Amino acid sequence: MIPEALLKPYDPAQNEEGVYARWEKSGFFNPDNLPAQAGLKGAEEPFTIIMPPPNANGSLHVGHALFVTLQDLLIRFKRMRGFKALWLPGADHAGFETQLVYEKKLEKEGRSRFKMTRDEFYAETLAFTMENKKHMEKELRRLGASCDWSREQFTLDPHIIKTVYGTFKQLYEDGLAYRGVRPVNWSTKYQTSLSDLETKTIERNDPLYYMKYGPFTIATVRPETKFGDTAVAVNPNDSRYQNYIGKTIEYEGLIGKVKLQVVADEYVDPAFGTGVVKITPAHDKNDFEVAKRHGLPAVEVIDKFGKLNERCGKYAGMKVMEARAAVVADLRTRGMLEKVDEAYTHNVLVNYKNENDVLEPRIMPQWFVKMRPLADKAREAVESGRIRFFPDFQKKIFFHWLETMEDWNISRQIAWGIAIPAWFCGNPNSRRMGFAGEVVPQVFKGKVATWRLRDHGFSVGDVVAFEDSSARKIFGSGKILAIKKTTVGEMNLQDAKHYKTYNTREELIAAFKKHNPDRVVNADTPVWSYEYEFNPTLSKDGCGMIVVATDTPALCPSCSGSALTQDPDTFDTWFSSGQWPFATLKYPDNSDFKTFYPTSVMETGYDILFFWVMRMIMLGLYRTGEVPFRDVYLHGLVRDAQRQKMSKSKGNVISPLAMCEKYGTDALRLALIMGNTPGMDMALSEDKIRAQKHFANKLWNIARFVLTAVDGEKPSKKPAILPQHQEYLDEFSATLVDITKDLEAYRLHLAAEKLYHYAWSRFADVILEESKPTLKGEDPAAKASIQWTLYIILEDLLKALHPFAPFVSEEIWSLMPEHRGLLMVEKWPAQ
RNA sequence: GCGCGGUUAGCUCAGUUGGUAGAGCGCUCGAUUUACACUCGAGUGGUCGCAGGUUCGAGUCCUGCACCGCGCACCA
Numbered sequence: 001m002i003p004e005a006l007l008k009p010y011d012p013a014q015n016e017e018g019v020y021a022r023w024e025k026s027g028f029f030n031p032d033n034l035p036a037q038a039g040l041k042g043a044e045e046p047f048t049i050i051m052p053p054p055n056a057n058g059s060l061h062v063g064h065a066l067f068v069t070l071q072d073l074l075i076r077f078k079r080m081r082g083f084k085a086l087w088l089p090g091a092d093h094a095g096f097e098t099q100l101v102y103e104k105k106l107e108k109e110g111r112s113r114f115k116m117t118r119d120e121f122y123a124e125t126l127a128f129t130m131e132n133k134k135h136m137e138k139e140l141r142r143l144g145a146s147c148d149w150s151r152e153q154f155t156l157d158p159h160i161i162k163t164v165y166g167t168f169k170q171l172y173e174d175g176l177a178y179r180g181v182r183p184v185n186w187s188t189k190y191q192t193s194l195s196d197l198e199t200k201t202i203e204r205n206d207p208l209y210y211m212k213y214g215p216f217t218i219a220t221v222r223p224e225t226k227f228g229d230t231a232v233a234v235n236p237n238d239s240r241y242q243n244y245i246g247k248t249i250e251y252e253g254l255i256g257k258v259k260l261q262v263v264a265d266e267y268v269d270p271a272f273g274t275g276v277v278k279i280t281p282a283h284d285k286n287d288f289e290v291a292k293r294h295g296l297p298a299v300e301v302i303d304k305f306g307k308l309n310e311r312c313g314k315y316a317g318m319k320v321m322e323a324r325a326a327v328v329a330d331l332r333t334r335g336m337l338e339k340v341d342e343a344y345t346h347n348v349l350v351n352y353k354n355e356n357d358v359l360e361p362r363i364m365p366q367w368f369v370k371m372r373p374l375a376d377k378a379r380e381a382v383e384s385g386r387i388r389f390f391p392d393f394q395k396k397i398f399f400h401w402l403e404t405m406e407d408w409n410i411s412r413q414i415a416w417g418i419a420i421p422a423w424f425c426g427n428p429n430s431r432r433m434g435f436a437g438e439v440v441p442q443v444f445k446g447k448v449a450t451w452r453l454r455d456h457g458f459s460v461g462d463v464v465a466f467e468d469s470s471a472r473k474i475f476g477s478g479k480i481l482a483i484k485k486t487t488v489g490e491m492n493l494q495d496a497k498h499y500k501t502y503n504t505r506e507e508l509i510a511a512f513k514k515h516n517p518d519r520v521v522n523a524d525t526p527v528w529s530y531e532y533e534f535n536p537t538l539s540k541d542g543c544g545m546i547v548v549a550t551d552t553p554a555l556c557p558s559c560s561g562s563a564l565t566q567d568p569d570t571f572d573t574w575f576s577s578g579q580w581p582f583a584t585l586k587y588p589d590n591s592d593f594k595t596f597y598p599t600s601v602m603e604t605g606y607d608i609l610f611f612w613v614m615r616m617i618m619l620g621l622y623r624t625g626e627v628p629f630r631d632v633y634l635h636g637l638v639r640d641a642q643r644q645k646m647s648k649s650k651g652n653v654i655s656p657l658a659m660c661e662k663y664g665t666d667a668l669r670l671a672l673i674m675g676n677t678p679g680m681d682m683a684l685s686e687d688k689i690r691a692q693k694h695f696a697n698k699l700w701n702i703a704r705f706v707l708t709a710v711d712g713e714k715p716s717k718k719p720a721i722l723p724q725h726q727e728y729l730d731e732f733s734a735t736l737v738d739i740t741k742d743l744e745a746y747r748l749h750l751a752a753e754k755l756y757h758y759a760w761s762r763f764a765d766v767i768l769e770e771s772k773p774t775l776k777g778e779d780p781a782a783k784a785s786i787q788w789t790l791y792i793i794l795e796d797l798l799k800a801l802h803p804f805a806p807f808v809s810e811e812i813w814s815l816m817p818e819h820r821g822l823l824m825v826e827k828w829p830a831q
Numbered sequence: 832g833c834g835c836g837g838u839u840a841g842c843u844c845a846g847u848u849g850g851u852a853g854a855g856c857g858c859u860c861g862a863u864u865u866a867c868a869c870u871c872g873a874g875u876g877g878u879c880g881c882a883g884g885u886u887c888g889a890g891u892c893c894u895g896c897a898c899c900g901c902g903c904a905c906c907a
Contacts, residue, residue, distance in 0.1 A: 009867090201904090218907075220907055222907080233907095267906095268906090268907085269906055269907085271906085272906045273907065277907045278907070279907095280907090284907080286906095286907080287907085346905095346907090347905070393835065393836070394835085397836090397902065399834095400834050400902080400903070401834095401903070403834095404903060606901095606902095609902095610902090641843065641856095642842090643843080674844095674845090674855080675843075675844050675854080675855075677844080679836085681900090681901095682844080683842095683843050683844075685842095685843075687843095687856055687857095688855070688856075690869085691855060691856070691869095693869065694867095694869045696869090697867070698869080700869095701866045703866090705866035706866085707866095741847090742847075745847070747847060750845080753845070756854090756855095764866090
């Protein structure tokens with residue numbers, strides 16, 4: 001008998017939910033339950049994919065559908081090949097991004113996070129996120145994700161946080177995480193710093209102002225920062241300005257007398273503007289670098305709200321653009337504005353999530369992770385082939401990035417995230433400096449020499465904390481008595497006790513170099529010498545100790561038991577998600593970690609190669625000593641039929657769930673696989689999805705035809721097979737071997753296309769047609785031969801198609817005679 | 832500026848190691864008591880961006896150029 005269901009047309013929307021429920025109920029998504037059935041390898045060899053946790057702040061988009069399709073394809077394929085296949089799902093709290101989404105929601109309701117307490121805001125965002133997480137999980141099921149829900153993780157789960165804390169503590173103790181005062185990308189709108197990756201540059205038109213600076217004219221787009229100038233710079237080879245180098249210029253500025261040193265630096269392009277640059281180290285990254293090279297102080301003039309501060313005289317309190325207009329107007333009245341180039345185009349740094357949020361470079365105390373040592377190991381892992389990239393060319397982009405990378409700012413001033421496990425004794429911004437000499441339990445006077453810019457800005461009379469050279473231990477506090485500038489060449493060898501006592505200048509220079517390998521040190525390197533009075537108990541404001549711990553420490557271990565204040569900042573979400581592979585597997589002791597790590601494949605979009613993949617490689621290698629995954633498969637972006645980026649505002653968004661309802665999940669999945677080359681963007685149109693719905697229907701009808709041909713019975717034993725039919729079987733076997741090779745080599749699109757063409761153009765259009773006369777004919781031997789052949793091919797075809805079109809294949813399988821088990825755990829039909 | 836891709840049929844794209852140019856959609860003509868009209872058959876349509884080179888043979892390998900896209904770094 002032919003199953004009645006098969007006689008009706010195929011209706012994916014009606015079948016799919018039931019099929020998914022059967023899979024989930026079977027427990028086979030959990031690799032621990034996989035049967036050691038005949039022919040399987042006993043499900044012992046692991047195959048692991050950690051799912052990139054979708055942001056739990058909205059609906060799944062077609063990009064999510066793509067990764068679900070690709071990863072589910074790989075997992076189902078390996079599961080059928082007998083592997084202990086684990087696909088571990090998760091959800092991401094997505095720190096800054098979710099905060100933006102939630103703030104937008106608040107804005108619509110006429111509310112603002114700045115009018116809420118931090119805890120209120122956190123609680124509301126958490127509730128919002130957990131609600132979205134539920135939807136998200138439902139949608140993943142709708143897409144057919146055969147992931148192990150029993151192992152699902154959320155980025156704010158307590159054990160994840162514990163792992164993240166452990167990594168941070170280790171980085172801190174190894175000197176790779178440090179609290180530094182360096183320029184960061186500051187968002188005045190959202191009141192947080194952002195990592196370099198969270199920024200983008202956009203082209204903008206701003207007037208270029210030519211202003212008088214004493215004897216010079218200087219071109220700038222930011223005249224309002226002039227109050228933070230600490231020098232002017234020229235190119236050392238610029239003949240026009242040779243006489244000024246090293247001199248100090250003096251002139252009457254807008255808010256009083258200005259004295260600026262003239263320095264020579266290669267950074268200055270003599271061909272641009274007038275060849276003279278104002279140096280504003282506190283509000284420009286390049287200027288900061290120049291300042292570092294020449295030992296110039298950094299003077300902050302813009303506060304965290306983007307307003308000019310008290311150093312700016314009558315301009316204090318004005319916002320940047322307002323101040324710019326005022327300064328320009330005043331310069332003009334006083335004849336200090338030479339000209340204005342209105343048609344000047346340059347690039348400005350903005351928030352990558354909001355182009356209207358122009359970022360302000362500011363020097364702030366933040367947490368940084370030293371990239372160089374981690375990057376070198378990551379590079380080695382890829383160069384040696386321990387991590388492979390698919391497609392291979394993506395690794396060149398990866399290498400290029402590793403070369404140009406700067407230290408990673410991992411602290412965010414946002415509420416929605418994992419709190420940083422650092423505690424300050426006293427003011428978190430209390431200033432610290434290196435310590436000279438031995439620790440002695442009594443008051444004494446001494447000298448310390450340092451050239452690190454982070455130690456700048458001290459004045460006589462300041463109370464500072466003294467730390468050891470590893471910047472981890474605080475000895476006590478001191479009061480600065482005098483500050484003197486000198487150079488390494490002029491330094492008294494005994495003054496440099498901070499770095500030990502040296503016999504020769506070469507030894508001293510070598511020690512400086514060792515202390516900071518990133519920097520060129522020679523006899524001209526500027527050094528500050530601080531005379532101080534050290535007092536181990538002097539502690540007006542706590543001792544300044546920073547405690548990094550995985551559990552909340554009680555009291556400061558350094559000074560006499562002062563209370564500690566936790567760092568109010570949170571981690572960059574990528575710092576925690578960078579640890580996702582080993583954190584989700586519960587490093588280091590859980591059996592999951594031991595079984596499934598290193599994982600097999602990391603499948604994700606090339607757009608987060610740097611944000612995520614690179615960080616996982618670096619942090620995974622650092623924490624576990626092993627690569628987090630062996631293969632990286634990078635897919636491209638899904639664009640619309642005209643290759644335009646999909647966006648709500650353009651109205652060209654294809655909603656994956658709507659497509660599932662309309663054409664079936666299999667159709668959507670097939671459309672996302674076929675014609676999608678690894679690492680390249682793809683164009684997706686509704687037409688393409690519709691075409692794949694036709695394919696699913698074709699399969700349904702193939703099954704109906706074959707089952708009709710065998711009268712609904714499985715042929716009981718193999719008859720003598722006619723040579724022509726044997727050819728059909730051999731040809732199909734060869735196709736399956738070919739497809740298997742494609743899948744193993746991540747040529748997923750080719751595998752799908754070959755199966756499609758075999759099923760449709762070969763099996764249906766030729767073999768089934770050719771079989772018709774035999775089936776109707778009078779030769780029982782030939783009939784038995786073709787019946788057996790058709791049935792076997794259909795079985796294997798369904799198995800091979802299952803990873804690509806899991807729903808329709810499983811549904812047909814369930815309608816086949818004598819099939820009790822699930823197709824998803826059948827043995828793959830080729831070696 | 833540095834780096835990475837792309838350029839193949841009207842459109843969107845495949846083409847794994849060099850061996851007679853492919854798919855889907857579209858278009859034209861035809862078929863029909865059919866497993867399937869969500870169908871079948873036939874056809875239309877390409878000097879594979881340009882110029883050289885290697886080779887018996889190049890869409891595929893090498894060199895140069897052009898255009899498009901992306902990433903990084905950016906001139907105040």
